[in-house]
Amino acid sequence: MMDEERWSPLLNTEPIYSTLDDAKEAMENIVAMIKKADLSKEIDDLLSIYDEMGEKETIDFGSCCACGKEDKTVRNFVMLNVKGHIPGTGWGCVVCGIPADGATAVICDECVQRNVRTEEIKWVIKGYPLEKGRGLRSELTEYWDHNRSRHPEMDGLW
Numbered sequence: 001m002m003d004e005e006r007w008s009p010l011l012n013t014e015p016i017y018s019t020l021d022d023a024k025e026a027m028e029n030i031v032a033m034i035k036k037a038d039l040s041k042e043i044d045d046l047l048s049i050y051d052e053m054g055e056k057e058t059i060d061f062g063s064c065c066a067c068g069k070e071d072k073t074v075r076n077f078v079m080l081n082v083k084g085h086i087p088g089t090g091w092g093c094v095v096c097g098i099p100a101d102g103a104t105a106v107i108c109d110e111c112v113q114r115n116v117r118t119e120e121i122k123w124v125i126k127g128y129p130l131e132k133g134r135g136l137r138s139e140l141t142e143y144w145d146h147n148r149s150r151h152p153e154m155d156g157l158w
């Protein structure tokens with residue numbers, strides 16, 4: 001049970017400052033306090049932490065599997081319907097229980113934006129993504145897909 005007496009201050013709708021001048025004065029005091037505190041060093045520290053976080057978010061996955069470009073925009077993973085070079089390092093599915101043997105490719109933002117066709121993806125990731133290995137997609141011939149009998153939700157979608 002909520003004690004209404006106790007919580008009533010939180011429900012108070014009275015303005016904190018009775019006149020605009022009061023509010024202005026309070027605001028000027030706060031600005032003066034901030035200026036006096038000189039937080040520029042703290043702000044610089046915070047900004048450099050954000051910069052470092054940005055650096056860490058940019059993971060190098062190697063070259064684009066479609067155009068071959070190598071930059072920080074190579075970060076879009078594509079699952080292909082073919083079995084990859086090294087079993088256990090690609091895509092699988094916990095729902096239907098297929099192992100992580102499916103081939104994956106990683107492509108750059110530009111290739112995503114121009115709607116690269118899957119046939120244009122010449123290379124696939126060989127091994128784990130961070131190892132940056134590449135193999136030719138043409139070397140892969142074995143079809144790879146979900147076990148559709150265990151995915152009733154996919155019926156009629158593909």
Ligand SMILES: [Zn+2]
Nearest residue numbers: 064067108111
């Ligand atoms: Zn590309």
Ligand SMILES: [Zn+2]
Nearest residue numbers: 093095096146
């Ligand atoms: Zn599945």
